Amino acid sequence: MSLLARFRRPATALAAATAATLVLAGCTGSPSGGTPDGEPVEITFQSWVPNIDQAVDAFNESHDDIQVTLETITAGPDGGYATMLSAVQAGNAADVAQVGYDSIPDFLINDGLEDITEYAEGSAELFSPWQWETGVFDGSVYSIPQASGPLGQFYRADIFDELGIEAPTTWDEYYEAAKVVRASDPDRYIAAFAFNQAPWMIGLAQQGGANWFGTEGDAWTVDIDGDETLKVAEFWQKLVDEDLVKVVADMSNEWNADIQNSNILTWISGSWADAIVRGTAPETAGNWAVSPVPQWNAGENVSATWAGGSASVVLRGTDHPAEATEFAVWLNSDPESVSILTSIGAGWPALADTSAIASLQDDPEVFAFYGGQDIWDTFAESDAAVDTSWKWPPLSSTLFASLSDNVSAAVENGTPLVDAYRLTQEDVVAALTERGINVQ
Incomplete structure (x- = not known):
């Protein structure tokens, strides 16, 4: 065989x-x-x-x-x-x-x-x-x-203090903070919408309760466009539509400059991003802090990687x-x-x-x-809160390429982000099937 x-x-x-x-x-x-x-x-x-x-x-x-x-x-x-x-x-x-x-x-x-x-x-x-x-x-x-790479929220504590806002603990608070940040300066955003980063988008979906891959009997199940994922997509669609986040590839030259110039104030990323923030904007030393990822329901403690x-x-x-x-x-x-x-x-x-x-x-x-701040305390708690039942499928390279391509196209063409996830569902199922992998 x-x-x-x-x-x-x-x-x-x-x-x-x-x-x-x-x-x-x-x-x-x-x-x-x-x-x-x-x-x-x-x-x-x-x-x-x-x-x-x-x-x-x-x-x-x-x-x-x-x-x-x-x-x-x-x-x-x-x-x-x-x-x-x-x-x-x-x-x-x-x-x-x-x-x-x-x-x-x-x-x-x-x-x-x-x-x-x-x-x-x-x-x-x-x-x-x-x-x-x-x-x-x-x-x-x-x-x-x-x-x-447990997720945390890197943020400019000094500017948050100036604006009278605290690190958001829920996504509703994040949305409200984004409006305050945007109103404070015409060049300032709470975050980038990193259309180039499939791992980032997958992490946000996982933190929102999605579980994209599983097994039933002799088949894989694929649920990239489930309700939990579309909830996350619709939230970021609102931020994009209201110009509350900057649509820019993270870790690009433009994004680096925005971090250095205090035009992007937060980055939800893995624990390893500490070294990137320090290396990108060394002159901002002492002004950053790290908090847990905002929750969909107040009081919860759900993380992802x-x-x-x-x-x-x-x-x-x-x-x-x-x-x-x-x-x-x-x-x-x-x-x-x-x-x-x-x-x-x-x-x-x-x-x-x-x-x-x-x-x-x-x-x-x-x-x-x-x-x-001892930022490792935050990441220790984040790591402990990761849903460890998440499965990575075969052909993850296809998953990453499809998701980033579809989201990039949606941003460029002004089409709904939810459609990008539905297209990715179709792409991944087709790719697995083409390789002879049984999909339920």
């Missing part, structure tokens, strides 16, 4: 199908401890995280038997992921790579990952159960979790699966390494016990930028 035929079965059958076809070339590699001639095993690690070389250097300094070379790649399905999978097919892939939780199913269906169960299964207790499970299919381990998070995977074809896994586990569990990763903006640690992570306890640069 072919991989695609097997993949008609959802959820845990994904890994059974993939594992059956994986070529475990790495099983013939040397065990951890160096090469037969006593030289260290050399492996390559691909990542897009700025400054992650600090953690790689720390590993190399503390290990004589394994040495890691870092290769910087572009994040996402159209950049580094495509390069990784092409290299796997060509037989010259890196050993370890950073991959989003959302894209692990894509890598499995494309036969791109090693089954690292025999090297990693003893490490499960080190990590948050839900983050560990993002890389486990049919009992086999395919990744080591690194960090999640920006595309789940990311993990370290061992790419198919490596000659050193044991050493590659050892590095992946160390990178994401050693307290020194995780402290570095947190400080540079890799996300909220996947570690089950974060009490030994120095940068979470005291990070003078981060805390000073946010006016002395």
